[in-house]
Amino acid sequence: MDKATVGFAPWDAAAAATMIAEMQDLPGACLPILHRLQGEFGYIHDEAVPLIAGALALSLAEVVGVIEFYSDFRRTPPAVHQVQVCLAESCQAVGSAALAERLTEVLGTEIGGRSADGRFDLRPVYCLGNCACSPALMIDGLLYGRVTPDRAPQLLAEVWP
């Protein structure tokens, strides 16, 4: 995974319709389509909902229901950088609380919020599968391990554009 791949295209209904058309015949296409749209545009634009519903013969409510059920899917544009801090047991056992607190201080937001400068979303995650290198953190899809609270500002500085 490359750090340089961060950044999304502006919403484009025609491009979205093309992607949906390409994928609508996949069995159980809804999640793959949502992942593709979010990967492209960063979030699921409201205008995408009727496009998906039409292509998959679902109701608008069904599509919205799926988007809202899964914590990965967003209906509003994300910050440029996604910071996911693990708050599950293995990381708890070696100080994820202190790490999380440090992150909230540095970014000036609560867990689940956006940094004061609007560039970072700070999200909780319950296990990154890096428990043997706890405490763990993921920034823009890249995994970090043995992250002491003091290392957190430096890691964020690395992705600061």
Place this chain on the structure above:
Amino acid sequence: MSAWIPGDSGACSVGADDVARAIAAEAEARGLPADFHRNGSRGLYWLEPMVEVDTAGGRVAYGPVTPADVPGLFDAAFLEGGAHPLRLGLVADIPEFARQDRVTFRRSGLIEPLSIDQYRAEGGFAGLEAALAMTPAAIIEAVTASGLRGRGGAGFPAGLKWQTVLDQPAGPKYIVCNADEGDSGTFADRMLMEGDPFSILEGMTIAGLATGAAEGYLYIRSEYPAAALAMADAIQLLQDAGYLGRSVMGSGRAFDVQVRIGAGAYICGEETALLESLEGKKGVIRPRPPLPAVQGLFGRPTVVNNTLTLATVPAILAGGADAYAAHGVGRSRGTSVMQLAGNVKRPGLFEVPFGVTLDELVNGCGGGTASGRPLRAVQVGGPLGAYFPASMLDTPIDYEAVSERGGMLGHGGVVVFDDTVDMARQARFAMEFCAIESCGKCTPCRIGSTRGVEVIDRIIANEERTMNFALLDDLLEVMRDGSLCGLGGLTPLPVSSALRHFPEDFARTARHEGVTP
């Protein structure tokens, strides 16, 4: 001269990529010709980044290596196995590796994960070749005889599940590999997907041959982007080489696999929620019956197995059911892939025969706590597993033994806590996790978990303790007996085990202020 530097995302999370770059640059600067390979991880994470070199006597390891160590390693001629403070000796002789019995993980860390040649050279496809010469009934008989049980949590006999699918009328059937690995403290599926992806696909293919399924789905959680990339590449390579597709190894029998990515819902690890998710819906539990083996994906008979269950099958068919069943104890046959994490000196993956005790794992392999403080509790089996006190470390790792002691083995995660842990907080977290991840289908889980958090908060705050303890007991009973699936039904395990074994932590708030009760 060749060196092996793990490309495993856990190893890279502590600098393996930086080490690989430093080694390549240093070799070039010194004009040394060398082959550099990126392998998976051996699972000895306290030694990661662990670099291995080929020597006449076998693979020699150095670790944990930082980029700053690299010039010194070259000065010490590490590429030829030279002496250096970081030299660990032969991998096979590292004590925590030597005491393992690697079956499912025998190739992880040994080979380049996407090399078909290296996979074959280390026994890959021998199981598939054997299966292609067998009848479906004979394949299932071998899996049954091996005693292999589901590694995803429930420990259901794999052969029995496959037999049910085989017995269904012909027509589309599916093999679903559950790589959702939501349990905290576990990472074996991730390691295997990144370190030996072909073994999973080989296992799925054998399951297809055994049950008459021609299509497979691999459902991977979205938190594992590197694993998803590795699996997609592995599928492409096997398709191109004729191991997957219309005619598996020229047999005329079809099997193919697609990857699907989850979207951040723990509940989608439960097999019926996973099937709903694969169908493009909300991950809400299906009532059963019908069993997925009868009516699963798109209403068709479906095998849902954990990644490790499937990946173990090729070794069983290649080496014989008896050889596998020779490991283990009682009704827990074969090897157990244990994942040790939390506050432990040597965290990692240890594949050991069933029957080894928690003490041998936590203290023998793991070396006790990382902090050096006394060990107070271990949580066995993920977020829905019980907390055991240090006095119960004599428990053998075996499905039945763990459940007799009020716990469950789950996917094999063990998380260690030292004496600074506050077990009332851990119990509260278990309830909170259930509330966050509940699919919302049934009230005991959806409402019960939220109430549970509130009640534990009141106990911690010393409010109306007698009444709140009684309320908590009732809640636990309702959740245990009235929930539709294991999320609501098993959340009482960590909570009640914390209450039972660590009552002092619920006794008063003073503990948090450092006052002894």
